[in-house]
Amino acid sequence: MRRLLLAHPRSVVIVNSGSPVSLDWVESAAAVIQTWFGGQELANAIVDVLLGDSEPGGRLPTTLPMCLEHTPAFGNFPGESSKVRYGESLLVGYRWYETRRLPVRFPFGHGLSYTSFEIGAPSLSAPKLEPGCNLSIEVPVTNIGGRRGAEVVQLYVAPPEGGRSRPGGRFRPVKELRAFAKVWLDPGETMIVSLELNERSFAYYDVVDTDWLTLVDRMPKTVFHHGPVAGFAAQVPAGLVRRFGYLRAPHRPVVRRHQPRLSMWKRRAATRLFRVRCGPCDDRRGPADEVRDCRLRLDRTIDPVGSEQPSLRATRADSSVS
């Protein structure tokens, strides 16, 4: 590949792969088109883009890493002793590279256009996100190029402390995509892109509390910042247009429903499927079905406050045994 790119500087490389591949030659290429597996119309689509008849409007749904060792799967996949360890934890996809500050070849959400766009400063519909309400972020997007094109405005939400855990807190990715919008604009046209956020945009599910929480539940007096509202139409990664604004997160849990804590035994009993052997209990079944394995779901009745042994009743669709 390097010899080919050295032989001719005006080389367009079409990467026809279904997953990220090594692009260590990319600096020498004039342009790269990632086509994935486009199906039977792929050839027509590629030629449309090559000749400028179509806008390459796609954005990367994954991160293209600098090297194998940077990927979250490295050391975890395919695993050992028939076991795969999901060592990336919450840091799936771009969250891994962002949180660990790893350089990438092309970031999640990247994509170029035949035209250029300018993304203005975002404005908030309210300085504070009230419980139960939505927050609108309006961003002006202008096509400053010479032809019609598409841009994808992406809105990320970042927790305070950059995702780093602190006493009483939870480790979170440094930012997560919460809203995006794709717009088609004629040359010189400006459109106000409105992105909506709600309480869930700032929440995460806490498996210990079994509830949706916001980080400010544990870290009051901190604020979220939303950003970047990213326009990836420029060069990468320097063209990552960052726009920061600030908003105050609600000072109460997003959802706080009363839920008694159950013992592990009760939790398991509530969901376990029992396999039992039972006698004939259905007139519609023949003698050959006298003994059969039946999968019965446990019908659980548990005292919410209770220390009592839960009464268990296994039921089948057309009969029941206690």
Added chain:
Amino acid sequence: MTVLRERLGDAVEITYAPGVASDGVANEASIEAAVKSAEGADAVIIIVGPMTYGRAKATTERPWSSPAIRTSW
């Protein structure tokens, strides 16, 4: 190639060199032919990637690296 020829017509000469074979084995002569063809062209289109989706699935142990690189233009 077919679509390119249809769209560009006879006014544009299109040459093709297979480059690296689909089995991933580097053929020095084939690569050299591809390089020479590129040197004399006005523009070069290089297509790389696994031949089939099945091949791509077979490389999931190293999803970022394809052992079978096909180069052509």
